[in-house]
Amino acid sequence: MIKGKKYTVDNEQLARFAKALGHPARITILEFLLGQESCFFGNIHDELPIAKATVSQHLKELKEAGLIQGEIEPPKVRYCINKENWAQAERLLGNFFANQPHHQSENSADKKSCCK
Amino acid sequence: MIKGKKYTVDNEQLARFAKALGHPARITILEFLLGQESCFFGNIHDELPIAKATVSQHLKELKEAGLIQGEIEPPKVRYCINKENWAQAERLLGNFFANQPHHQSENSADKKSCCK
DNA sequence: AATATTGTTCGTAATTTTGCGAACAATAAA
């Protein structure tokens, strides 16, 4: 690396999405939201083994990553997937994994060998 | 949540993989490895705007997440994708996103409305 | 043996993450 070398915008965005997915509570929240029409805070909290303050924090992170949105419906708060950004996350991750790993040589008697 | 409620094994694993993807340097490393047959530490370092000690640390995390492997080829170290675990990550993420977001009601004049 | 090359590990520092309980705000209900 010389100087000023930065990351691409796509890679930054992909990392941001992946980071948001990088906690089992947040995976569980998203999984729940993907399958539910109704999605109040309390319903989400009930799915998780953590305090409501912590749930609120995870929801905030998902919101800041753009993956969900919430709106107040007094006295409750309704959450759901942000479909536009969700589609972007899916696309970025899809492209990333579409880049298949390089084919390995057939005569690898040694299973542990790498990139031979 | 009552007591003892934990996360599923799959969700834990998915979060572990996602967390490993949650930094632009690691995304860049993986992207590079996916397209290269040759992959010494030095080649990876050249792609990144960070010190070698930091690169080494990111590689260690990717190794611990199971996404890559390395082997010594004195005096160099060759890295590559761990294809078995890579396939598992792809599968888990694929299943996760295959769970499509719930359809939104048609009469949503308000674009910002959520889960109505 | 002395030197160079290649990466890892160590020690350190700054920041972020994760988690909780308590306090708070806002509305609804009594």
Added chain:
DNA sequence: TTTATTGTTCGCAAAATTACGAACAATATT
């Protein structure tokens, strides 16, 4: 008006993350 319900925010603490330079280890070269 008082009380209950629903979530967020605050303050704090412990742990993990990110980053760097310096030191180190291992092999290769001179």
